[in-house]
Amino acid sequence: MTLERTFLMIKPDGVSRGLVGEIVQRIEQKGYRIAAMKMMTIGPDMARDHYAEHRTKPFFGDLVSFITSGPVVAMVIEGERAVDGIRAMMGRTEPKDSPPGTIRGDLAVNLSRNVVHGSDSQESAKREISLFFHEGEQNDNTRADHAWLYPIQKKKDR
Numbered sequence: 339m340t341l342e343r344t345f346l347m348i349k350p351d352g353v354s355r356g357l358v359g360e361i362v363q364r365i366e367q368k369g370y371r372i373a374a375m376k377m378m379t380i381g382p383d384m385a386r387d388h389y390a391e392h393r394t395k396p397f398f399g400d401l402v403s404f405i406t407s408g409p410v411v412a413m414v415i416e417g418e419r420a421v422d423g424i425r426a427m428m429g430r431t432e433p434k435d436s437p438p439g440t441i442r443g444d445l446a447v448n449l450s451r452n453v454v455h456g457s458d459s460q461e462s463a464k465r466e467i468s469l470f471f472h473e474g475e476q477n478d479n480t481r482a483d484h485a486w487l488y489p490i491q492k493k494k495d496r
């Protein structure tokens with residue numbers, strides 16, 4: 339069992355709508371560890387970097403101006419298969435296709451105001467984490483319930 343790190347961001351709509359607590363609660367209750375978290379306003383250069391894969395899309399300009407329009411909450415989340423796990427908790431990109439129980443399915447109605455961003459692969463996670471956080475900003479603490487979240491590893495598996 340290896341613990342994976344992923345990047346999750348509550349976008350300006352989620353922060354402005356007072357959904358930070360709700361989203362953080364879901365992450366904590368699932369059993370993930372928050373290794374880093376900060377509230378910040380992204381500048382245009384960083385926004386273009388973050389969304390570089392979309393630079394040729396027609397919605398790129400709107401995406402950059404929206405993501406820089408107000409504070410976001412950026413997080414590094416750690417857990418077993420956390421990249422896929424967080425994507426599953428988020429739902430689909432389009433809120434109307436996101437099932438109830440997911441963040442976008444429960445808390446959003448519009449594609450361009452879908453409350454959260456999450457890394458879509460381990461490579462994206464590495465890139466996005468290093469764009470938003472210095473190594474020293476990530477904490478290596480252990481959750482008090484770690485032993486209840488994961489089976490005790492036998493010596494030979496270590």
Ligand SMILES: Nc1ncnc2c1ncn2[C@@H]1O[C@H](COP(=O)(O)OP(=O)(O)O)[C@@H](O)[C@H]1O
Pocket residue numbers: 392397401430431449450451452454455456458
């Ligand atoms: N066709 C579109 N029109 C407007 N905004 C879009 C469109 N497609 C995606 N977006 C916005 O750009 C963000 C990044 O897109 P994408 O990486 O495809 O989705 P996801 O956030 O689920 O990884 C989406 O979360 C959404 O807010």
Ligand SMILES: [Mg+2]
Pocket residue numbers: 456458
């Ligand atoms: Mg994406």
